[in-house]
Amino acid sequence: MVSASIDYPVCLQLRGKRVLLIGAGLIAESRALQLLEAGARLRMVAPEATDTLRRLASEQRLELLERAYRPGDAAGHALVFVATDDRQVSQAVAEETRALGILLNAADEPDLCDFTLPSVGRRGPITVAVSTQGMAPALARGLRRQLMEHIGRHHVWVARLSGHFREHLPRGAGRSRLLKRLVDDDICGRLARGQRRHAWTCIREELKALGEKT
Ligand SMILES: C[C@@]1(CC(=O)O)C2=NC(=C\c3[nH]c(c(CCC(=O)O)c3CC(=O)O)Cc3[nH]c(c(CC(=O)O)c3CCC(=O)O)/C=C3\N/C(=C\2)[C@@H](CCC(=O)O)[C@]3(C)CC(=O)O)/[C@H]1CCC(=O)O
Ligand SMILES: NC(=O)c1ccc[n+]([C@@H]2O[C@H](COP(=O)([O-])OP(=O)(O)OC[C@H]3O[C@@H](n4cnc5c(N)ncnc54)[C@H](O)[C@@H]3O)[C@@H](O)[C@H]2O)c1
Structure with missing residues (x-):
């Protein structure tokens, strides 16, 4: 029997894994910082990047290709994230990742996402992650804050x-x-x-x- 599907949460080990992030604005920056903390080998593709992302690239903490996304960019990556302000880019990326069987997160575009991002709080090795299956990100954030108050x-x-x-x-x-x-x-x-x-x-x-x- 097939029932309505629900999300399947996991904690990924990304150390040394190749991850592609398309877009290099403020949202991409926050994704990039979390991915670097997780030890991913990060490549970013975007014509314009924030100062912080430029600095990280000059320190060789990540690779930044200062150009628009091109089909073919996703190949060889374990995961792909897209955070641009252009839905057409997200759609083109989703077409490519689907063909290659690579999982995609498209910021704010749940219909294109293979996985969404929960609101995350950390204390030492403890991670609190709250998801609302895409229904209420602001609630996820508020609940995460409340739950974190209980972690001593x-x-x-x-x-x-x-x-x-x-x-x-x-x-x-x-x-x-x-x-x-x-x-x-x-x-x-x-x-x-x-x-x-x-x-x-x-x-x-x-x-x-x-x-x-x-
Ligand atoms: C949790 C968090 C993680 C992160 O992004 O790191 C995250 N959104 C956060 C905040 C946030 N995002 C938005 C607001 C404004 C309030 C509002 O509109 O509701 C706030 C609140 C705020 O900023 O306070 C706007 C928004 N977000 C999405 C849409 C599109 C739509 O729903 O159709 C729109 C409307 C855009 C518009 O209409 O313009 C979609 C997604 N956002 C998700 C994750 C995924 C589902 C997570 C879940 O299941 O709960 C999903 C599906 C895809 C994804 O991006 O992965 C992060 C909390 C960070 C923290 O903890 O501080
Ligand atoms: N999930 C969340 O919490 C959340 C919150 C706010 C906004 N968003 C969404 O995230 C997306 C990005 O927001 P932002 O504030 O970082 O935008 P931004 O305008 O700061 O940055 C956009 C980036 O996309 C790049 N870009 C544009 N066209 C491109 C192309 N063809 N190829 C590669 N890169 C390209 C630009 O160079 C820039 O680096 C928006 O869709 C926005 O709706 C998500």
Whole structure:
């Protein structure tokens, strides 16, 4: 049975991947900064670019081709973004990316998008992303801001510690127990209330129990 489709969210690993961004105005600039943070190998194509994008190009942080988009530009890229002020450009890019099977985001043109961008907030390794399936970007932004207020320093600390344990402790029931306890009220809750010593006592007990079993 086919039902009405809903969005499928993912967190992409873009380190070292070739990404094409067409347009180099203010919207493209904000996309570019996020893509560079994610480690993408970024090529931009636009006749006019912002000062910041020009500077990044002169520092070789990205490649900037100062000309209009041409069919053939998309080849060899893992993802393509278009953010120009000309719908015809977006349509031409969409034709090319569809033919090549490359996923496209067209700023403000949901009908041409293979994926849309959620409103994103970050704290350490924690990412909050809110999407409204294209219905209300301003609501996505407002909700993201509200949700971010609930992410505290203790969450970042617990996330990092969990990452450390997952890297260094062998998989198994003991490790799962420790990782679950890390996020429950005993530890995460105590950290939120500033009771660091109690939290550490629980962690030590769990590690000791784990050590005795292995
Ligand atoms: C979340 C965010 C991410 C980002 O862009 O980085 C994003 N838009 C943001 C803000 C924003 N955009 C607009 C307003 C003015 C209020 C309004 O018009 O509603 C505000 C609010 C503001 O600026 O405060 C205008 C707008 N946007 C789209 C249309 C076209 C249409 O809906 O048809 C129009 C009307 C244009 C017009 O009529 O002129 C379309 C899209 N915008 C999307 C993402 C995708 C759907 C996301 C979702 O599912 O929620 C989608 C489908 C495609 C895409 O671009 O990927 C970013 C928040 C950044 C932050 O967190 O700060
Ligand atoms: N999603 C959002 O949050 C959001 C918010 C505001 C605007 N937008 C949309 O994003 C788009 C870009 O907005 P902006 O403010 O950055 O525009 P802008 O006018 O600042 O920049 C447009 C860019 O497109 C380039 N361009 C024009 N024709 C081109 C071509 N043939 N080939 C390659 N590049 C070309 C220009 O050189 C320039 O770099 C608009 O469609 C706007 O509606 C999205």
